[in-house]
Amino acid sequence: MELHLYEQIYLYIIQEIKEGRLKAGDRLSSEKELAEQFGVSRITSKKALEKLADSGVIIRIQGKGSFVADHLTAGQGPKSITPPLVADDEKRLLGFITPNFSDEFGLKLLRSMEKQSAEHHYQLIIKRTFGDREEEIRAIQLFISLGVKGLLMTPIHGEHYNSELLRLVFDQFPIVLVDRYLKGIPVCSVYTDNKKASMDLTLHLIHKGHKKIAFLSPPEENTSTLEERLLGYTLAFTQEGMKLNKDYLITNLRGTLPENMDGEAKEKDKETLRVFLEQHPNVKAFVVSEFLIATMLANVIHSMGKSLEEFEIVCFDSMDDYLGQTPFTHIEQDEKQMGEAAVNMLVSQILGTSVPERTIVDHRMIVKK
Structure with missing residues (x-):
């Protein structure tokens, strides 16, 4: 069986002790020095030193380094690396x-x-x-x-x-x-690739003849997934030479966030969507960053007595209905x-x-x- 990189470092140090090149009390090379010597990451060299310490081969002193244990002398290194590896496998x-x-x-x-x-x-x-x-x-x-x-x-x-x-x-x-x-x-x-996926959804609507397209999302707040989806939406307009109406951006919906999944937050989001639909009756297409917001939008449209057939909603992710059909055109992530x-x-x-x-x-x- 091929040895892992940290095992190779482990065995190298054991051999150095057995052959007397490292003696009791000698200071070992640092994690950084071992990483450079063996051409590995510091994670690997650190793991090798941890296994040596677990086996009682070395003593690690914070701020000073790693030292060969006093009870070890030439020819008295551990007989095998089996003990630390077994312990490793147990957890x-x-x-x-x-x-x-x-x-x-x-x-x-x-x-x-x-x-x-x-x-x-x-x-x-x-x-x-x-x-x-x-x-x-x-x-x-x-x-x-x-x-x-x-x-x-x-x-x-x-x-x-x-x-x-x-x-x-x-x-x-x-x-x-x-x-x-x-x-x-x-x-x-x-x-x-959320930027590309959001562009795909937006271009799908544009190519179907929609020019007034809204974007619905929770706040981006330094969340790469949502930032990329908003960026993809805006780039689709740029690519098609169309003007983006910032009034069509609704990025303050918080009712689907894990910390806000209560009735109050959702009702506030529904009111936000209802007001938008009343103020922008000509907007019939929506790019929605999340499936739950898409279903919320559909419920608001229905509650206002409007026909869902008048609107086109596209979103990320989905669940099939009871007939096994998807309710929205959507991005399926692998x-x-x-x-x-x-x-x-x-x-x-x-x-x-x-x-x-x-x-x-x-x-x-x-x-x-």
């Missing part, structure tokens, strides 16, 4: 932190990640934060305390990044963001591939292999019959 955990998941998006993704984790012989544990920043911080701290080897994460909506998440990124802890990325932060991310790619890249990081910073998963547009 093969990956964590997934997400605001929420539902049938229209997230459930297939979760199933895919669970299956792919099992393929790599890891157990996936899950924590929902329901859009609460403090709960997200506590979830990260909990998973780290449980000894997860890496984190899959969909950060919550918000104007500021989670400080605990940033600390993990800068410490080079294995982490993959799913369904979004952090601008300016070098962290592995897997997501749909949740299965997204989940598989995210887990594969997380495991690669754990094993010390470099991964691309961003991976875009293909989507397709499903046109309502």
Whole structure:
């Protein structure tokens, strides 16, 4: 069986001790020095040193470095690396932190990640934060305390990044963001090309003859998914040489956010949509960033005594009706591939292999019959 990179470093140091080149009390090379010597990441060299410490081969002293344990002399290194590897296998955990998941998006993704984790012989544990920043911080701290080897994460909506998440990124802890990325932060991310997908939806309406097209969304608030969808909508108008009416942008809908899924927030959103429809009776086409907002819009239209046949609504994600038909033309994200790619890249990081910073998963547009 081929050895992992950290195992090779582990064995190298064991051999150095056995052959007397490293003696009791000698200081080992630092994580950075070992990473440069073996051409690996600091995550890999750090893991090798951690395994040596777990085996009692070395002693790690914060701020000073790693030293060969006093009880070891030439020819008395550990007989094998089996003990640390067995201990490692006993706690093969990956964590997934997400605001929420539902049938229209997230459930297939979760199933895919669970299956792919099992393929790599890891157990996936899950924590929902329901859009609460403090709960997200506590979830990260909990998973780290449980000894997860890496984190899959969909950060919550918000104007500021989670400080605990940033600390993990800068410490080079294995982490993959799913369904979004952090601008300016070098962290592995897997997501749909939301800009292209939103352009596809908007161009679909334009090519059907619509010129007055509204855009509905929760606040972008530094959330890459929503920012890209708004950008794609605006770029479609630019591409077609059409003027964009900013009065048609409604980006303050909060009733579908995990932290606001109560009656009051939804009723406020419905009133916002009702007022818009009354003030802009000639707007008959809508690009909607989320399926739940699309269904809310349809309900408002119906409650106002208007016929849904007069309107065309396109959105991201969907659920079929009781006849197995989709109610809206929509973007279908490949949740299965997204989940598989995210887990594969997380495991690669754990094993010390470099991964691309961003991976875009293909989507397709499903046109309502």
